[in-house]
Amino acid sequence: MIAPDRPRRSALFMPAINAKALAKARTLPADAIIIDLEDSVAPERKAEARAAALAAVAEGGFGGREVVIRANGLDTPWGADDLAAIARSRADAVLLPKVSRPEDVRAADIALSAAPAALQLWTMIESCGAMLRLDQIAALAPTTRLSLWVIGTNDLAKDMRAQPGADRLPLQPLLAVAVCAARAHGLAILDSVCNEFRDLDLFRAEAQQGRRFGFDGKTLIHPAQVEPCNAAYSPAPADLAWAEAVIAAFGLPENKAKGAIQVEGKMAELLHLEDAERLVAMAKRIAQLEAAAG
Ligand SMILES: CC(C)(COP(=O)(O)OP(=O)(O)OC[C@H]1O[C@@H](n2cnc3c(N)ncnc32)[C@H](O)[C@@H]1OP(=O)(O)O)[C@@H](O)C(=O)NCCC(=O)NCCSC(=O)C[C@H](O)C(=O)O
Numbered sequence: 001m002i003a004p005d006r007p008r009r010s011a012l013f014m015p016a017i018n019a020k021a022l023a024k025a026r027t028l029p030a031d032a033i034i035i036d037l038e039d040s041v042a043p044e045r046k047a048e049a050r051a052a053a054l055a056a057v058a059e060g061g062f063g064g065r066e067v068v069i070r071a072n073g074l075d076t077p078w079g080a081d082d083l084a085a086i087a088r089s090r091a092d093a094v095l096l097p098k099v100s101r102p103e104d105v106r107a108a109d110i111a112l113s114a115a116p117a118a119l120q121l122w123t124m125i126e127s128c129g130a131m132l133r134l135d136q137i138a139a140l141a142p143t144t145r146l147s148l149w150v151i152g153t154n155d156l157a158k159d160m161r162a163q164p165g166a167d168r169l170p171l172q173p174l175l176a177v178a179v180c181a182a183r184a185h186g187l188a189i190l191d192s193v194c195n196e197f198r199d200l201d202l203f204r205a206e207a208q209q210g211r212r213f214g215f216d217g218k219t220l221i222h223p224a225q226v227e228p229c230n231a232a233y234s235p236a237p238a239d240l241a242w243a244e245a246v247i248a249a250f251g252l253p254e255n256k257a258k259g260a261i262q263v264e265g266k267m268a269e270l271l272h273l274e275d276a277e278r279l280v281a282m283a284k285r286i287a288q289l290e291a292a293a294g
């Protein structure tokens with residue numbers, strides 16, 4: 001049986017200075033919450049935001065959700081202090097923005113060296129430079145805390161001077177190659193935010209698109225996006241039924257020594273069995289997470 005990854009269908013951003021949003025996050029069914037110190041916080045309020053994020057993490061109450069703090073970049077006046085403070089907190093991960101080179105990951109890893117071993121390093125992939133160095137950046141996963149990438153299409157489109165549009169056409173090759181680089185090095189990977197938070201039809205289409213590209217989940221900016229995102233990234237009933245049929249078929253004595261069999265009129269190989277086991281395990285992890293949340 002393949003060890004299932006942690007469900008990370010939905011990761012909700014909120015500005016650290018928004019006390020109402022932080023309180024609400026404790027009640028929302030997001031798999032992760034990301035308390036932002038970076039772009040959603042004005043320079044004048046960076047110190048206040050850091051203190052508020054640390055206080056929220058210390059207070060707890062987030063249940064089984066992963067709690068992540070997005071720091072400012074290490075090339076800003078606030079980044080080093082952010083990382084030092086997060087290293088002493090009980091956050092599950094620090095999210096470092098605008099990582100463009102392997103050196104950025106190494107510098108953050110060194111800055112976090114005194115933190116508990118469990119603290120993960122997540123990084124934003126949101127520049128042309130990062131896209132050109134995906135393999136070099138991801139290759140640091142085994143030797144650093146790096147465990148997950150978040151794609152940032154707002155910054156990426158700005159850097160490219162692209163106009164993504166509803167179908168994100170100019171970005172599609174980059175999304176695919178980023179997923180490949182993450183998978184090649186065992187990283188989890190989350191899709192970008194969708195800015196149009198009042199248009200849930202657009203959001204659903206974008207979440208489905210990300211799912212088809214192979215992302216583990218999507219980052220969000222508004223509570224209304226959480227449930228549709230969880231729905232898009234949960235195993236669909238038909239996929240789960242197919243996975244269970246494949247597992248059952250390979251379990252039959254007559255199929256024990258076979259690499260390829262037919263299931264419900266379709267070919268299934270051992271690679272499909274592996275995929276089916278991963279899907280069923282993920283469905284169980286999601287059910288456990290949802291049961292624990294009540
Ligand atoms: C986008 C918003 C500024 C909209 O805020 P608002 O107009 O207040 O929304 P609502 O009135 O609809 O809010 C309804 C209630 O929900 C709470 N709320 C709103 N947003 C959040 C949230 N993110 N988390 C938790 N709770 C939230 C409101 O407080 C209302 O509560 P109540 O009054 O009790 O009913 C706002 O949604 C927002 O600030 N969103 C997050 C912005 C953010 O964090 N941005 C940074 C991440 S985006 C990014 O990183 C891009 C990336 O880097 C890239 O390059 O692509």
Ligand SMILES: [Mg+2]
Nearest residue numbers: 126152154155
């Ligand atoms: Mg960004």
